[in-house]
Amino acid sequence: MKFLVYFLIAALGFSNLPSGALDMDIQYPIEKQIVELQDTINMIASENTNEEEKILDAEKVFIEIDTDSPYWEKVIIYGKHEIDINVKNGKQGLVMEFPKNFIVNGERSFKDEVNGTTILDLEVTNIDNHQYLFLQHKADMPVRIYKDSLEPNIIHIAIAKTLNPYPFKVILDPGHGGFDSGASHFGVHEKDIVLDIALRMEHKLKDLGIDAIYSRRTDKFVELHDRANMSNKINPDAFISIHINAAPIESPRGIATFLYTPNGFQKKEREELARAIQDSLIEEFPDWKDWGILREGFYVIKYTKNPSVLVEFGFLSNPEDRAMLVKVDVRERAAKAIAKGIDIFLKNNNDG
Template sequence: MLQKFVYRISILVVACLFLTSLASKEAYASLKDIPTSYAKEINYLLDRNVVTGYPDKTFGPKLNVTREEAVTMVGRALGYNGKERQTSFKDVPATAWSSGYIETAYQNKLLTKPSDGKFRPKDKMTRGEMAYLIQRAFNLTEKGTVSISDVKASGALYEAINAIVTAGLSNGYPDGTFKPNNAMTREEFALFVARGLNKDFRVSMNLEPIGEAYVNASSLNVRTGPSTSYSVVGALANGTLVTIYKEEGSWVYISAGSLRGYVNQNYLVDTLPTPPTQEPAPTPSTEKIIAIDAGHGGKDPGAVANGLQEKEINLAIALKVEKILKDKGYTVVMTRTDDTFLELSERVDVAVKQKADTFVSIHTNSAANSSASGTETYYSTAALNPRAENSKKLATFIQDRLYKALGTSNRGVKEAGFHVIKKTPLPSALVELGFITNKNDSTKLASEEYRDKAAEAIALGIVDYYNWRK
């Protein structure tokens, strides 16, 4: 019985999102029904060909997924061989489009075979079954203190849910349930797979309070999800004190009395607004004091792949940026100049205490799929204008020069809530030079020639920003 349960849950690992059509990148690049609230995660999977669109250029986010779709998706995420062939299951013929991924998953022990020898490829996947397979697919072993009101705190199902919640792939529903018997949708499953592949998409483990804030708007809508595409469940008046439980991009999950839901944190402030005021713009410095932050360091190596460590790449390029800017007459504040570990809050403190007026953090990207490549730059909207606008400009100037200088693919300027750019009161940007896990990108990141090119591009992007700000 347990073996059958394990099989059922494991195959469901990835069903939710796989699109059975093998549309080209050109086709799925313009999918017309990708939900805006999770566009980053879904496009991340599309970029890596983990999921593809239907021939009519739709994604079908609310459609349920089958077992064969699940295994195919997981197989693509893990780089399995998808060539059609004979399988170990009596109801999956060699001619089935999913046969290669199903057999490879079975050989890799992601699936078990029940006593009747059937796979049941057309059955729907439930959230409980998904939890078991996602745990095995991404080898999630760490367990924490997890309370789910509709799952008994013992047994295989609880252990699987505990693992994915602890890892940050899920935090259940806002009401504290997990709904293990509910069928999965493509949209839901996309989130789990994207979070499994990329830690930047992961969420907080428990719905414990993480802070308080006041509403800074005449009326602030509370929604069922983290975007304006979700329905409104209530509204909060100006000055209302809310409790914050988690963050998702520029949105936060809050409670105020009996009302719970998501609000845009751009309309929250730390102190009671009387009357509501907009965050003042930082006073431009005639000295041009720029803080350069080399990500990671010391006991934290960052991403490691292809014989490289992220912390070393970040520091090498940051030091080159420092020299270029100093030669141009700028004052440069470095959060670290050697292999030292600093907490994220310490990096922000260094910049603020040294009276910097701009902040740039340098990082190197990574992904489970080695085909992921390219350069991207982030800014945060976790502040009222004009800091958010200035941050976007800074990120744009750097990105426009950097990907061209390195000859990498342009992954664009994106918004995210990374601590060092979210918590600093300065206009700020976070650079992802390239993917250390990609052969071509890592070759460039190891090269002194390309490190010089990266440093010059970042420095000139910063100069472009200061010239624009005059």
């Protein structure tokens, strides 16, 4: 709003104020002058929410700093429209180029918020037709820049607070891939849905201090024993296989999480991991049938040595479930819920 108010002062001073208003210093102390002037401006500004102001609002880009996470400090840049900014990695930080002169700090200056341990400075510079935001951060800190696919008007810039911001790591294992579509119904393939959900989890986990490693990030076939071997080699804190169920008849639907505990191996950990994920999914989707925790000797949870589970998120063979699974926001919410379950499990198991 600041920018607008200043703009209005300029416009106002000469047209709307009664003549002689600029001579007030003779009658009032300075403070009083300012208050009076401010009142007038606020009044005019609130009456003035017309088309002109809307256009300005639509072009503005706001910047916020979030220092709450123990792992990352974040600069969040958002506008009304999808933002395309050009980011360059300089020696002491990032340089972001905006196409227009439209950075607004919101109600207060973002420079006041630079109080974390990693972000050292934020500065806006105007050069010709462009505006540059310079973000200086501590040297060598890992940086992630990403957009949320549901909110492409928001850009997240995360700068690690420590050299290793990942006290935990998990393997995400989207089922099937390549020639192996998994379940296929009416042109909807299990392999595509599970890959989409898994990829949506990456930054949600990383924000929580959990590194996400993938058995596949693209539509390619990976052998089951390669998935299990990968996990046994990397030794993650958890292994999460993501699938969509299917049945020979249409009626079965709902969500289940599978585990395998041969001779009670990791019984407690695997049950807790499965419980946390299943509960989180049912909390997010309370209307879906809750199959609870089931036991099965699926290859990837049978031959992995770390706490491992396999999620069957809905039935592709059921018309209602299928109608849900094709929706972007459902997959986004599933990603969020599974990530939350993983986080709960990891943090409960590492309290002391």
